[in-house]
Amino acid sequence: MSAQTLAVSHELKSWLDSQIARGCTAASLIDAMVKSGHPRPYAERVVRGAAGGEAVVDEGSTADDGAFSMMGEGAAQAPNTLVVGEREVQVMFALAAPRTVMFGDFLTADECDRLVELSRSKIKPSLVVDPGTGDFVPDAARTSEGTYFNHAENPLVSSIEARIEQMFGFEPRQQEPMQILRYGVGAEYSPHFDYFNVNEAGGRRQLERGGQRVATLIMYLNEVEAGGATVFPSIGLEVKPRKGCALYFESLDDAENVDPRTLHGGAPVGKGEKWIATKWIRERAYV
Numbered sequence: 001m002s003a004q005t006l007a008v009s010h011e012l013k014s015w016l017d018s019q020i021a022r023g024c025t026a027a028s029l030i031d032a033m034v035k036s037g038h039p040r041p042y043a044e045r046v047v048r049g050a051a052g053g054e055a056v057v058d059e060g061s062t063a064d065d066g067a068f069s070m071m072g073e074g075a076a077q078a079p080n081t082l083v084v085g086e087r088e089v090q091v092m093f094a095l096a097a098p099r100t101v102m103f104g105d106f107l108t109a110d111e112c113d114r115l116v117e118l119s120r121s122k123i124k125p126s127l128v129v130d131p132g133t134g135d136f137v138p139d140a141a142r143t144s145e146g147t148y149f150n151h152a153e154n155p156l157v158s159s160i161e162a163r164i165e166q167m168f169g170f171e172p173r174q175q176e177p178m179q180i181l182r183y184g185v186g187a188e189y190s191p192h193f194d195y196f197n198v199n200e201a202g203g204r205r206q207l208e209r210g211g212q213r214v215a216t217l218i219m220y221l222n223e224v225e226a227g228g229a230t231v232f233p234s235i236g237l238e239v240k241p242r243k244g245c246a247l248y249f250e251s252l253d254d255a256e257n258v259d260p261r262t263l264h265g266g267a268p269v270g271k272g273e274k275w276i277a278t279k280w281i282r283e284r285a286y287v
C-alpha cells in the first residue's frame with residue numbers, strides 16, 4: 001500500500017457502491033459518513049474516489065478496517081488498537097465533542113528521540129500569529145522555544161506525514177509544516193484556539209492560506225517529570241504528556257463551525273523539560 005492510498009474497509013466500500021447504485025448524491029454520502037463519525041476530509045476523499053469509479057480499496061492492507069474512521073462506530077464496537085501501516089496505535093481515551101482522542105504508540109521512542117535531536121540545535125523563542133497583521137511575532141503568552149520541519153524535510157518527517165494521512169485521511173499538503181516546541185521549567189502556552197478568527201485581519205490573512213485549521217495533532221516527544229499537561233479549561237480536561245503519545249482534536253464541530261470548547265493551552269512545566277511536535281491541519285492545501 002502506498003503512503004497516499006487511503007484505507008477503506010470492505011464494508012464501507014460495499015455500502016458506498018450500493019448507495020451510489022441507488023443514485024445517492026456525493027454530498028449526502030459524505031454527510032452520512034460524517035454523522036457516523038468519519039472525519040469529513042476522509043469522507044470527502046473516499047466518496048470522491050468512489051463516485052469517480054476509483055474507490056481506493058486495498059485487498060492486502062492491514063489497515064483496511066479504516067484506522068481512525070472506525071472509531072465512529074460507538075464505544076462498544078470501536079477497536080482499542082488501530083492498525084496503521086506497520087504500526088499498532090493504541091486508543092487511550094476518546095471524547096465525542098469536541099472530538100478529542102489520545103493515541104498511544106503513535107511515534108516510537110526512537111522517532112521521538114530523533115526529532116528532539118534534530119531540533120535541539122535550531123530552536124528559537126516561539127512565535128504566535130499577530131491578530132492584527134497575521135504575521136508571526138513573539139508573545140509573552142508563549143514562553144516556549146521552537147522550530148519546524150518543512151514538508152518531507154527528511155525521511156522521518158515524511159513518514160510521520162504519511163502516517164497522519166493513513167490514520168486520518170489528511171493529505172500531507174493539508175498539513176502545516178511540523179512545529180517542534182520545547183518548554184523549560186516554568187514555560188507555558190496560555191489557553192488559545194488553534195482555529196483562526198474571521199473577525200480579525202490576521203485571522204483572515206491566515207484563512208487565505210488553505211482555509212481554516214480543522215484539527216490539531218500534538219505529539220509528545222519526551223517524559224516530563226512534573227507539569228506540562230495540555231489543558232482544555234472549558235471542558236475540564238487535562239492530558240498528561242507521555243512520550244510517543246499523540247493528542248488529536250477537531251476545531252470544527254459537526255456543523256462545521258469553529259468550536260470554542262477546544263480552548264486549550266500548555267500548562268507550565270514543573271520539573272524537567274517538555275518537547276512536542278504539532279501538526280495543524282487545514283481544510284485545503286496549505287500555501
Ligand SMILES: O=C(O)CCC(=O)C(=O)O
Pocket residue numbers: 189194216218228229230231264265266267276278
Ligand atoms: O504544549 C501543549 O501541550 C499545547 C501546544 C499547542 O497548543 C499547540 O501547539 O497548538
Ligand SMILES: [Fe+2]
Pocket residue numbers: 192193194216264
Ligand atoms: Fe494550540
